[in-house]
Amino acid sequence: MRPIQIFLVVAGIGLLVTFFLPGRGAPARDAAPAARVVAGSPSASSTSAPTRPAPDRAAEARMPAEVTRLSDAGRSDDLRVTLTARLEHSGTTPAPFHRDVEQLVGGWATSLPAELGAGVEIGAVRCFAAGCSVDTVSRDAIVNEEIGHALSNLPAFTQYPGWRARTGNEVGADGRVTARWFFLAPEPT
Amino acid sequence: MTKKRLTALLVTALGLVAGPSAPSAGQRWAAEYYYHTGLVCQPPHGHAGNVDYRENGVGNASTSAVAEVFCPAFEGSDGFLQLDWIEVAVVDASNTGAVSCYMYGSDADSNTLWSPTRSTTTADPPSPGWWTGATKLLFDPGQILQGDWTLQRMNWSVRCYLPPQTANGTRSWVKQLLVGADDDWRDAE
Numbered sequence: 001m002r003p004i005q006i007f008l009v010v011a012g013i014g015l016l017v018t019f020f021l022p023g024r025g026a027p028a029r030d031a032a033p034a035a036r037v038v039a040g041s042p043s044a045s046s047t048s049a050p051t052r053p054a055p056d057r058a059a060e061a062r063m064p065a066e067v068t069r070l071s072d073a074g075r076s077d078d079l080r081v082t083l084t085a086r087l088e089h090s091g092t093t094p095a096p097f098h099r100d101v102e103q104l105v106g107g108w109a110t111s112l113p114a115e116l117g118a119g120v121e122i123g124a125v126r127c128f129a130a131g132c133s134v135d136t137v138s139r140d141a142i143v144n145e146e147i148g149h150a151l152s153n154l155p156a157f158t159q160y161p162g163w164r165a166r167t168g169n170e171v172g173a174d175g176r177v178t179a180r181w182f183f184l185a186p187e188p189t
Numbered sequence: 190m191t192k193k194r195l196t197a198l199l200v201t202a203l204g205l206v207a208g209p210s211a212p213s214a215g216q217r218w219a220a221e222y223y224y225h226t227g228l229v230c231q232p233p234h235g236h237a238g239n240v241d242y243r244e245n246g247v248g249n250a251s252t253s254a255v256a257e258v259f260c261p262a263f264e265g266s267d268g269f270l271q272l273d274w275i276e277v278a279v280v281d282a283s284n285t286g287a288v289s290c291y292m293y294g295s296d297a298d299s300n301t302l303w304s305p306t307r308s309t310t311t312a313d314p315p316s317p318g319w320w321t322g323a324t325k326l327l328f329d330p331g332q333i334l335q336g337d338w339t340l341q342r343m344n345w346s347v348r349c350y351l352p353p354q355t356a357n358g359t360r361s362w363v364k365q366l367l368v369g370a371d372d373d374w375r376d377a378e
Contacts, residue, residue: 086335145299161305163302163333167300168301187332
């Protein structure tokens with residue numbers, strides 16, 4: 001065989017192998033991704049031949065330690081610890097958004113309905129280069145839920161140009177519930 | 190090793206390295222893609238009388254009021270599939286208002302995350318293959334879910350605000366949600 005013939009044959013094999021390998025295909029309206037699967041969601045569109053099998057719990061139990069650790073790191077009760085550490089490690093360099101957050105939180109007390117406002121204490125705002133945080137202490141879990149809903153629906157809150165987070169129910173010995181609110185630095189535009 | 194064999198090896202290697210169907214510019218990669226119709230969206234109290242459902246999603250039928258809808262996008266689980274991003278296809282028929290949305294995640298412990306609001310006035314450029322006539326609003330929780338930290342049991346949704354219909358009866362819509370997800374544990378191996 002001549003070199004050009006060998007080149008063409010091998011190139012063809014390479015292309016075939018490439019084409020049939022499962023891959024990271026991007027979505028396209030006219031060319032559906034091979035791995036598109038819908039699981040556990042009656043509202044989602046479905047394919048007739050799902051390629052993903054049901055979770056194999058036994059296999060998960062046999063996974064290497066580092067994989068298990070990665071999985072465990074995703075518990076939602078890590079939210080407060082993870083974000084607090086991220087903020088504290090970012091340093092205390094002042095930023096314009098610090099004032100925005102302080103003004104936003106400063107308006108909370110007067111924005112709440114009187115009966116709700118009486119059931120909550122709003123802590124001091126702590127700001128870092130990566131974001132700010134503030135604790136609210138509610139009389140009980142129900143008040144905590146209502147306050148969470150009320151504060152997160154204030155226009156100043158929904159219009160804040162960065163990610164926000166609120167930790168869930170952290171119940172103290174006296175039954176009061178602490179939530180920590182985070183305001184991350186606005187994303188660059 | 191002969192020249193022929195070297196050539197064959199090189200060509201095959203190039204074919205493999207090039208990889209299968211890498212994303213085009215403007216398209217986002219994910220291991221799994223989920224498509225949800227806008228019909229999954231639900232109005233909160235006080236907005237049910239304004240929203241209207243058609244084959245292609247949910248719209249605002251009011252001539253004067255902004256309509257709100259909550260659209261479930263991705264269900265949390267104990268598995269390894271994690272949300273990567275959400276793209277919302279909206280139609281903005283308004284000359285004076287805009288369609289705006291934010292994504293949020295919440296779990297049973299009341300941990301909650303909120304994204305910055307995206308609007309059709311500052312929309313993301315459409316990807317190749319994007320739906321004709323629809324505007325893309327992209328939400329990427331990468332800033333808050335940095336590194337290997339993820340929230341497995343968090344349910345992700347989108348809240349959208351639809352401007353009133355125009356004088357000639359054209360309506361603004363949420364047509365579809367496209368969700369990208371990934372298997373973190375695969376990457377950890």
